[in-house]
Amino acid sequence: MGMTITEKILAVHSGKAKVSPGELIIAKVDIALGNDITAPMAIREFERTQVKNVFDRDRIILVPDHFTPNKDIASAEQSKILRDFARKYKITHYFEIGEVGIEHVLLPEQGIVLPGELIIGADSHTCTYGALGAFSTGVGSTDLAAAMVNGRAWFRVPETMKFVYTGKPRKWVGGKDLILYTIGQIGVDGALYRAMEFTGPALKYIDMAGRFSMANMAIEAGGKNGIFIPDDITEKYVKERATKKYVFYESDEDARYADVIKIKVGDIEPQIACPHLPENTKPVGDLKDVILDQVVIGSCTNGRIEDFRVAADIMKGQKVAKYLRCIIIPGSQKVYLEALEEGLIEIFIKAGAVVSAPTCGPCLGGHMGILAGGEKALATTNRNFVGRMGHPKSEVYLSGPAVAAASAVTGKISSPEEVLK
Numbered sequence: 001m002g003m004t005i006t007e008k009i010l011a012v013h014s015g016k017a018k019v020s021p022g023e024l025i026i027a028k029v030d031i032a033l034g035n036d037i038t039a040p041m042a043i044r045e046f047e048r049t050q051v052k053n054v055f056d057r058d059r060i061i062l063v064p065d066h067f068t069p070n071k072d073i074a075s076a077e078q079s080k081i082l083r084d085f086a087r088k089y090k091i092t093h094y095f096e097i098g099e100v101g102i103e104h105v106l107l108p109e110q111g112i113v114l115p116g117e118l119i120i121g122a123d124s125h126t127c128t129y130g131a132l133g134a135f136s137t138g139v140g141s142t143d144l145a146a147a148m149v150n151g152r153a154w155f156r157v158p159e160t161m162k163f164v165y166t167g168k169p170r171k172w173v174g175g176k177d178l179i180l181y182t183i184g185q186i187g188v189d190g191a192l193y194r195a196m197e198f199t200g201p202a203l204k205y206i207d208m209a210g211r212f213s214m215a216n217m218a219i220e221a222g223g224k225n226g227i228f229i230p231d232d233i234t235e236k237y238v239k240e241r242a243t244k245k246y247v248f249y250e251s252d253e254d255a256r257y258a259d260v261i262k263i264k265v266g267d268i269e270p271q272i273a274c275p276h277l278p279e280n281t282k283p284v285g286d287l288k289d290v291i292l293d294q295v296v297i298g299s300c301t302n303g304r305i306e307d308f309r310v311a312a313d314i315m316k317g318q319k320v321a322k323y324l325r326c327i328i329i330p331g332s333q334k335v336y337l338e339a340l341e342e343g344l345i346e347i348f349i350k351a352g353a354v355v356s357a358p359t360c361g362p363c364l365g366g367h368m369g370i371l372a373g374g375e376k377a378l379a380t381t382n383r384n385f386v387g388r389m390g391h392p393k394s395e396v397y398l399s400g401p402a403v404a405a406a407s408a409v410t411g412k413i414s415s416p417e418e419v420l421k
Contacts, residue, residue: 001254001255001256002251002252002253002254002255002256003018003019003251003252003255004160004195004197004251004252004255004256004257005133005197005227005229005249005250005251006135006157006158006160006195006197006225006227007019007020007021007157007160007255008249008251009116009117009118009134009135009249010025010027010118010135010155010157012116013027013028013029013030013118013135014026014027014028019157020157021157021158021159021160021256021258022156022157022159023156023157024154024155024156024157025154025155025156025157026152026153026154027118027152027153027154027155028118028151028152029059029118029119029120029147029151029152029153030059030114030117030118030119031059031061031107031112031113031117031118031119031120031121032059032060032061032120032121032144032147032148032151033060033061033062033063033103033107033119033120033121033122033123033126033144034060034061034062034063034082034121034122034123034141034144035062035063035064035065035066035103035121035122035123036063036064036065036066036067036068036075036078036079036082037066037067037078037123038122038123038141038144039062039081039082039085039122039141039144040078040081040082041141041142041145042122042141042142042144042145042148043081043082043085043145045141045142045145046145046148046149049145049149051149053089054089054091054148054149055147055148055149055150055151056151057089057090057091057092058092058093059151060089060091060093060148061091061093061094061103061107061112061121062082062085062086062091062093062094062095063095063100063101063103063106063107064078064079064082064083064095064096064100065095065100065101065102065103065106065358065359065360066359066360066361066364066366067079067359067360067361067366067367068097068100068359069097069357069359071366071367082094083096093110093112097357098333099333100332100333100358101330101331101332101333101334101335101358102298102299102300102303102329102331102332102358102359102360103121103123103300104123104125104126104128104129104212104216104300104331105212105300105303105304105331105332105335105358106331106332106358107129108128108129108131108132108208108212108237108241109241109332109334109335110241110243111238111241111242111243111244112243113129113132113134113136114132114134114238114242114243114244114246115132115133115134115230115234115238115246115247115248115249116133116134116246116247116248116249117129117134117135117136117246118134118135118136119134119135119136119137120136120137120138120139120143120144120147120153121136121137121138121139121144122138122139122140122141122143122144123138124138124219125138125216125219125300125301125382126138126139127215127216127218127219127223127224127225127226128212128215128216128300129215130215130218130225130226130227130228131208131211131212131214131215131216131226131228131234132228132230132234132237132238133227133228133229133230133234133248133249134227135225135227136215136225136227137155137224137225138219139153156193158193158194158195158224158225159193159194159195159257159258160194160195160196160197160251160255160256160257160258161191161194161195161196161197161223161257161258161259161260161261162197162199162257162259162260162261163182163196163197163198163199163200163261163263164199164200164260164261164262164263165178165198165199165200165201165202165203165263165265166200166201166202166262166263166264166265167201167202167264167265167266167267168202168205168265168266169202169205169206169265169266169268170266170268170269172270172310172400172402172403172415172416173265173268173269173270173400174206174209174210174213174310174400174401174402175206175207175209175210175211175212175213175214175400176210176213176214176217176271176301176302176380176399176400176401177268177269177270177271177400178206178210178214178263178265178268179213179214179216179217179218179220180217180271180272180273180278180281180398180399180400181263181268181271181281182214182221182261182263183217183220183221183273183278183279183281184271184273184279184280184281184282185261185263186221186261186279187221187279188220188221188222188277188278188279189221189222190221190222190279191218191221191222191223192222192223193222193223193224194222194223194224194258195223195224195225195226195227196218196221196223196225196226196227197227197228197229197251197257198211198214198215198226198227198228199228199229199251200262200263202265203228203231204231204233205265206233207233207306208233208234208237208306209302209304209305209306209307210306211228211233212301212304213301213302213400214226214228215227215228216300216301216382217278217301217382220278220279220382220383221278221279229250229251230248230249230250234248235248268283269283269284269285269415270283270284270399270400270402270403270415270416271283271284271399271400272284272287272378272397272398272399272403272413273384273397273398273399274287274384274397275384275386275395275396275397276384276385276386276395276396277384277385278382278383278384278398284399284403284413284414284415285415287413289412290376290397290412290413291376291411291412292321292324292376292377292378292397292407292408292411292412292413293323293324293325293371293372293375293376293377294324294325294326294327294369294371294375294376294377294378294379295320295324295325295326295327295377295378295379295404295405295407295408296327296329296362296363296369296377296378296379296380296381296389296404297311297326297327297328297329297379297380297401297404297405297408298327298328298329298330298331298356298380298381299329299331299360299363299379299380299381299382300331300360300363300382301380301381301382302380302381302400302401302404303329303330303331303332303335303358303380304331304335305335305338305339305342307380307400307401308328308330308335308339308344308348308401309342309344310400310401310402310405311328311344311348311401311402311404311405312339312342312343312344312347312348312405313405314402314405314406314409314416314419314420315347315348315351315353315405315408315409316347316351318351318409318419319351319352319409320351320352320353320408320409321408321409321410321411321412322411323411324408324411325354325369326348326351326352326353326354326408327353327354327356327362327368327369328345328348328353328354328355328356329355329356329358329359329361329362329368330355330356330358331358332358333358335358336355336357336358351408351409353408356368362379362381362389363379363381363382363383363388363389364388364389365387365388365389365390369389370389370390370391371389371390371391371394371396372390372391372394373391373392373393373394374391374393374394375390375391375394375395376394376395376396376397377389377394377395377396377397378396378397378398378399378403378404378407378413379396379397379398379399379404380398380399380400380401380404381396381398382398383396383398384396384397384398397413399413402416403415403416405419406418406419406420
């Protein structure tokens with residue numbers, strides 16, 4: 001019996017010829033990631049061990065991105081813990097204001113995370129890097145602390161669910177729509193502690209930005225990780241960014257899967273996840289007269305230059321609806337600069353949107369777009385739980401950048417065709 005791509009990566013990193021679902025392993029990690037919310041606890045636990053140094057200063061990544069630029073004294077203190085630790089142990093990849101980005105946009109962009117690697121991060125959306133063909137998953141802060149000491153982490157090898165996408169997507173349907181539709185089909189616990197392997201001929205139409213969105217939201221279906229088999233699209237993206245050697249793995253033909261789910265993408269309209277779960281999905285055409293107070297375009301799910309190009313194509317020459325706040329958040333300084341050079345920022349500002357520095361900000365109800373009671377927001381973020389973006393009596397809808405941009409113009413949830421007709 002062969003192995004899946006997930007099993008192969010875990011086997012290599014645990015020094016085994018083969019691993020099987022359910023097996024407990026200790027594996028070497030290539031990257032250990034922390035941010036300004038999760039890393040301070042890991043750092044405190046690390047210091048308690050009284051070891052004299054980190055396992056590898058090149059493979060520990062610290063990205064203050066959630067409450068930065070710091071919104072208050074408490075968040076400033078959190079960021080200072082990261083800064084002091086980075087100075088003390090000469091951490092290579094520490095990102096400060098001016099060069100920082102949302103971690104899951106920044107690391108692939110910088111070529112720090114690569115195919116074939118085993119990556120852990122004290123952030124649930126660390127599964128984003130599976131888009132590159134890496135095993136990448138979120139862990140707790142104490143697991144991160146242990147990895148900072150010895151470069152290892154323990155895992156229970158997950159079963160794998162295979163998702164086979166066929167056909168050709170409709171116009172305005174991207175990776176975000178495919179993953180929202182998928183979660184709508186299987187539910188928020190449909191892939192609980194399983195690897196979600198995304199494959200099929202339709203993925204040749206999904207660029208890396210869309211693939212990052214899909215892998216990013218594997219956790220919203222309960223997945224341990226989301227992962228793509230690397231292909232020519234992966235190679236083109238990685239080749240010009242890689243800072244070290246990488247390896248492409250693929251699943252064996254006789255690999256065993258817990259389930260195989262086939263999805264015809266041509267049947268999928270742009271999707272909306274309605275309050276208060278990502279599984280509560282509907283085609284945009286089924287939602288009428290949902291008046292919005294705020295639209296957010298950005299986040300680790302849809303904060304890449306490709307996302308802003310889509311949004312700008314719709315918003316060019318348009319105006320943001322009266323009484324609606326439209327917030328644009330580039331995922332990194334590089335994305336911000338590219339958007340500026342391409343004239344996208346000008347389009348957004350002329351339309352009446354506000355452009356923020358890179359930050360997770362509103363996604364987790366941190367800052368830069370908190371909702372009041374009774375307000376409704378449409379966001380390209382990844383979660384819409386009760387109180388996720390502010391007041392517990394607010395509501396969050398999720399979509400891709402095309403629907404978000406169209407809705408910012410009309411003031412209610414709308415398809416792009418309603419703006420461009």
